[in-house]
Amino acid sequence: MKIKVAKFGGTSMADAQAIVRSADIVKAEPARRYVVVSAPGKRYSQDVKVTDMLYECFHMSEMDGNFDPAFEKIKERFAGIAADLGLDMDMDACLEEVKAGMYKYRSTEYFASRGEYLSGRIMAAHLGFEFVDAAEVIVFTSGGEFDAAATKAALKKRLAGVKYAVVPGFYGADESGLIHTFSRGGSDITGALIAEAVGADLYENWTDVNGFLTADPRIVDHPAGIQQLSYRELRELAYMGANVLHPESIFPVRAGGIPINIRNTFEPENKGTMIVPEIDESRKGNTITGIAGKKGYSIIYIEKSMMNSEIGFARKVLSVLEYYNIGFEHMPSGIDTLSIVVADSEIAGRESVVMERIQKTVAPDHAEIKNGISLIATVGHGMSFKPGTAAKLCGALAVAGVNIRMIDQGSSEMNIIVGVATEDYEKAVRAIYHAFE
Numbered sequence: 001m002k003i004k005v006a007k008f009g010g011t012s013m014a015d016a017q018a019i020v021r022s023a024d025i026v027k028a029e030p031a032r033r034y035v036v037v038s039a040p041g042k043r044y045s046q047d048v049k050v051t052d053m054l055y056e057c058f059h060m061s062e063m064d065g066n067f068d069p070a071f072e073k074i075k076e077r078f079a080g081i082a083a084d085l086g087l088d089m090d091m092d093a094c095l096e097e098v099k100a101g102m103y104k105y106r107s108t109e110y111f112a113s114r115g116e117y118l119s120g121r122i123m124a125a126h127l128g129f130e131f132v133d134a135a136e137v138i139v140f141t142s143g144g145e146f147d148a149a150a151t152k153a154a155l156k157k158r159l160a161g162v163k164y165a166v167v168p169g170f171y172g173a174d175e176s177g178l179i180h181t182f183s184r185g186g187s188d189i190t191g192a193l194i195a196e197a198v199g200a201d202l203y204e205n206w207t208d209v210n211g212f213l214t215a216d217p218r219i220v221d222h223p224a225g226i227q228q229l230s231y232r233e234l235r236e237l238a239y240m241g242a243n244v245l246h247p248e249s250i251f252p253v254r255a256g257g258i259p260i261n262i263r264n265t266f267e268p269e270n271k272g273t274m275i276v277p278e279i280d281e282s283r284k285g286n287t288i289t290g291i292a293g294k295k296g297y298s299i300i301y302i303e304k305s306m307m308n309s310e311i312g313f314a315r316k317v318l319s320v321l322e323y324y325n326i327g328f329e330h331m332p333s334g335i336d337t338l339s340i341v342v343a344d345s346e347i348a349g350r351e352s353v354v355m356e357r358i359q360k361t362v363a364p365d366h367a368e369i370k371n372g373i374s375l376i377a378t379v380g381h382g383m384s385f386k387p388g389t390a391a392k393l394c395g396a397l398a399v400a401g402v403n404i405r406m407i408d409q410g411s412s413e414m415n416i417i418v419g420v421a422t423e424d425y426e427k428a429v430r431a432i433y434h435a436f437e
Ligand code: ADP
Pocket: 008, 009, 010, 011, 012, 038, 041, 185, 206, 207, 208, 209, 211, 212, 213, 214, 215, 216, 217, 218, 241, 242, 243, 244, 245
């Protein structure tokens, strides 16, 4: 029999009605054996995700030790869901156990993980599936590093002979039982890990949109859907901010050659997006596959005559970043110029020391840091078959009055990244989208 792993995101777990829909999807196919759940997300646009409520709860516990008022709101939310579903489980006892754990462990990761834990308990009770705590099967080192080999072994052992199970996403534990979490959106990673470990035929990722869209629906009105995406295109788009899937969830499924199907819980008849190792030949006709972008970058711009003939110039500049433990994203260069794109989160507060050290290390003719940059990636295997793609993209930005501050074409020829001023970001995404529509 085929095995499918089905992961349900925050909106799919937001309230009893959404949970019933998600459970109906699981029950519709016996192959959907392993279910991974997120914490309840937003029910309406002004609503607060349970995970954010939990971070707030931890913040309160740090401030004055007493987090009861914040916990009450979380309790209400879960008790409401359990009551609406008419579950045969002692939700009050479950919530008391979580609260006692919070007082005992007092770590931000323990607090944050409880949304998924409770969501998992609820889904398991509603479906009548076994509950497998992620703390038993998703292994971290005591330093908080994810341990892939130990996780795979633990999952194989624990799930062998378990026909149907619900596993909470987002967290795991180290040898001593302390809880650790992935970064935000990390339930996608849990689903991918389980899919690899059980050798699933398909990893279904159920969310609130009809799969991967060609652009962020919050920027472009009704962007077209993407029927098929290669692992590499997914990696580029997800890394560059198309946060419908966590960028790290690609690695386990790629290792197992398992396709991912992004589906809409609220429109289950839509086939969504299939993410596959290689795209079909027929798809090579499309020039671009998708556009994604992120705000919050700066460009370190360096000018020096003849820098190209100065052996080791780029290495010396990068050694400064290494010295301050700052990663970089892109490094396009000209004959006498070098631009290095860094995330603001990496360099914030250290701009002046970094620039001073660059000045001392390579004595440039001119060096400056340009803040307020957003990056936009235009991705697609088709780009390498269609000459003039970059010209079309730049032309569209010029017509829209957007100044390109940096451009970098990946050597894979399936990716063009432009840097624009953040105030032009949305306008630029729309201009690129319509140029290739
Ligand atoms: P879940 O809670 O189900 O994991 P997320 O909020 O993490 O859902 O991801 C789905 C959301 O990603 C969508 O509601 C949409 O707003 C956003 N999104 C951003 N870029 C894209 C894109 N290119 N395609 C689809 N959704 C996107």
